[in-house]
Amino acid sequence: MKWLHAKLLMLLRRWLPTPDSRKLAVVAPDEELARFIFERRYVDQSGRAKQGAFLPELYKGRLETSVCRIRDVAVVRIWNLGKTVRPDKVLYARADFPHSAAISKSLKCLSTPEPNFSEHADLIGWPHGSDQKMRHKAIAAHLAGVATVSLVPQL
């Protein structure tokens, strides 16, 4: 029976997606992404996104920027996701931008669904090295330049 148990386990592992295998799903280049903004200071006085809104953070050894895939997602759901994804923060705005803008700067967007947040994705591929900050800012400058900011609707 041990061999049967081992065989079944092997098949299950192959069929059921593990967290790592889910992360391998690359988001289509023509998708639109949204970056939730929790800091008022990441939107300038004219209502445009600043570079800081897109800068990556180190998470489990990888530099990444969390985003939300918004293609075919109802606006109400997008805002609800933004309001609930960080219980410790208050949502201020969201910045929408095309995935192609990130691809043009050698970033890649991987689908990383989370419980109750299947649209979650991560921008990865941020440069590493002693000069990484200026290179991160250069990419963020591009994303900030093409992003469209919407302030959170007041209900």
Next chain:
Amino acid sequence: MSALALSRQPIGFGFSRSGSSPEAREVQKLTRQAFVQIKTQSRVSVALNDLDSLQAELFSSNDPLVFKAPFDLARRFLFALPTDLAIPELSLDPDGEIAFDWAAERGRNFSVSLGSTGRLSFAGKLGPEKCIYGMDQFDEVVAREIVDAVKALASNT
């Protein structure tokens, strides 16, 4: 946030303009310097107040980055900016560096991040196809490249 309203009357207003003696010229020169100094300080004071606000916001939200962010260096950076440069907006990067942000129409933007060691990382999108980025060490003088980039942003080219 409040800004000191300054008179736009020409420097030297209220003083004699007809004097041509060395003493009169010296008084005129000192007056001009005093006006320039006051004007500079009032412009910078807007940004300094904003920096204080940023620090207070971090304290009130118990953000640990408040102990990492180089606020004293940031004050010196603001004083080192040329007087004819637009005053930047301020923000805090996720890594605790203080960012000085400028923006213009059509998605053009430029930003300088100041780290606790005085390292400046800057980048900007100055046009549809014109992006710049670089690094510098802040030593009480703002690099020419940074000044030129902010001026290019303001020139609407």
